[in-house]
Amino acid sequence: MLIWTFYNAYMPLILGDYIESRAIRGAIMGLDNLLAVLLIPVIGAWSDKIDTKIGNRLPFIVIGMPVAALFFILIPYGATTALWILLVIDIIFLLAMTIYRAPVIALMPDHTPPEKRSTANGVINLMGGIGAIIALFGLSHLYGIDRSYPFLIAGLLLFFSFILLYFTVDRKPPYVESLKEDTEEAKAATSFIKGIGKLKHQQFRGHLFILIAIFLYFIGYAGVEAQFTVYAVEHLRMDESAAGFTLGFFSLAFVIFAIPAGLLGSKMGKAPMMLTGLILLPLIFISIPSLPLLSNLFPGINQILLLQIVLFTGGIAWSFINVQAYPLVADLGGKNKIGYFTGLYYLFSMASSIVAPGLLGLFMDIISHPSLFYGAALSFFIAFYFLRKGSIIIRKNKTEPPSNTNNYSV
Template sequence: MKETFSQRKVLVIGSGFFALTLIWTFYNAYMPLILANHIERTSIIGAIMGLDNLLAVLLIPLIGAWSDRVNTRFGKRLPFLMIGMPLAALFFVLLPFMQSTLWTLLFIDILFLLAMTLYRAPVISLMPDHIAPERRSLANGYINLMGGIGAIVALFGLSQLYQVNSSYPFIVTSILLMTAFLLLFRSVDRHPPYTTNTNNDQDEVQARRSVTRGLAELFLKKHRGQAFILFAIFVYFIGYASIEALFTLYATRTLGFTEGLAGLTLGFFSLSFVLFAVPAGWIGQKLGKVETMVIGLILLPLFFVAIPFISTPLLLQVVLFLAGVAWALINVQAYPLVADLGGLAKIGLFTGLYYLFSMSAQLIGPTLLGLMMDFFGGAALFFTASATFVVAYFLLQHGKKKIEQTKSIAA
């Protein structure tokens, strides 16, 4: 098989991640502010933001494994995109018009999340489907660049539109999501070179059994290293997801920022991620994925611990910019590392497991850290988040050691 690395193909695949990150960044920054119109306690808002991810925790691993097994004339992944992306665009554009009561808002929100869940694992699996394992860190750097651009558009552009009219960002985002879908539909290979058919029954029941077996295997002695790596991802995502979901509430309630300034300030975290995504992928390719993640896990809590002592927007933006560089070192490597754990036949399954662990953290994190904020004040958000990155550092190191020991025994 001749190895190819088409930047055009990577960027087309990245358009899906652009739209995905655009939606989630705007959603996570501004949905808590919308909920705050109905709810006072940060812990309850955090719980709702966490519960929004429950559907993803339950379904993403199943859909990822299911997309490994299907074999249609549109290939394995596109059928999920063909249904999920248009429906997600429809329900997202309805959200600003359903704010009259909390219950109608939550109903449309759940429909939107179901649609997003349907296509998330398949669209992420497109990258390892098309790219050889040794080039995935670099490819993921490009794709994270696209995602970071989406985050910047959300926090620098859409946040300003939100101040003009709260419905405008939802309309623009839905249009961009449909544009990404059309690009993917026209451009991705129906049968890409690095994916295989598992040749089992092509139904959701088999996908569920596959996930169950995959989780069970993680607790076998020979796979404990993989389990520790996934638990490291779980722990640090508790901190990251909580800051992403609750920062705008911290900025508006504790620091007195306007909604627009809160979103703009958070945007500096995403801006540095965009600027450093490709260099982080290159560093991961040179130093190794785990080694690069370790550097980020050391630096990021140092920046987060400093934030509660900062009240001026400019200095806060500088610190968040530096924190985004550290986050790039971690996040650009994480998915390629997990994809490598599964091999060609289980890319979709391990994509699902990656999202099972990361989305489980998003289910728990905003509730837990929101409760800490209610009891100990806004600063508790950053102190607790910093602790999660320190714990993840030790779990990741232990996982790497376990994998190396297993390989040496097998050799």
């Protein structure tokens, strides 16, 4: 998460040395998600079957992690040479990250008894949030000193992680199971293969609307995540390191409020909490382009501090949405279709991450930089409509008596 968070924040700025179009830069930023959906399920299945002296996961980790660390370190140096060299380094880095992601994810269930995996997954999510915060607060500061420093330190941390894993991972772990359904990408691919066409049936109409809502609001989130530093540097004339540091307040708020948001969702209902966030977050996004005007009217207000406060409130609103989303979709499947709807959740959310940076970048190219937030806000408002409509349909279906042609219940 430290690597990915820093990459998503600063790679668009590095690409900006050669590519003016925000849309093209965004399309390149969506490449990692495309590679993930295409390759990770295959690599995960391969790591289930392979048998070597160092086990079935480590061969992929031995190749992927050191190569990813090396080529991540090389990114700023490639940026000083030529665009084609930078792109080659970037593609090799993305491929290396893809090679080891599924096997690393599988290490937790390989080493953890089933009854403790929920707790272990909570620890993983916490560590991921800490990694994101360190990337945006710590590495961003180093970026302002020298562009190569954060890449060097993050790459060395990744290599150190590889050494640590190599000497601590059991060659024959006690709880080895199939990886087929363990990764987000594998679940997405499996659901697509099983037949996304099922969603066109009348009994799944409400479910489809909820999934469309997830696709739409992830366009807004993923687009802002990838293009915020571009907006801050090119439009607000902020220092590059300050741009990443400022974005960190969004992640910080999400980490702090994730557990409270989950508790509120349990008390008030998942859909109502999401609908609340889908109203609050776009209103917050719409306010961001007006902040420079506010600071001009009131010279005593620090524009960057004001933006950080607004993004922090945005992170709270995002926790209302994102914490509830997967449990809501999992509930749609009842007891018998949880895996299927889990796969659909990841399919719709990851599809957004592929297209969002390029789409909102296109808005920035054609209209203006502030259209990043207006486009993101629009995606949230439309998502509000689909989520509300889908929730109403499902609630109505639950209150109707079952028939022979439609006996699916939630």
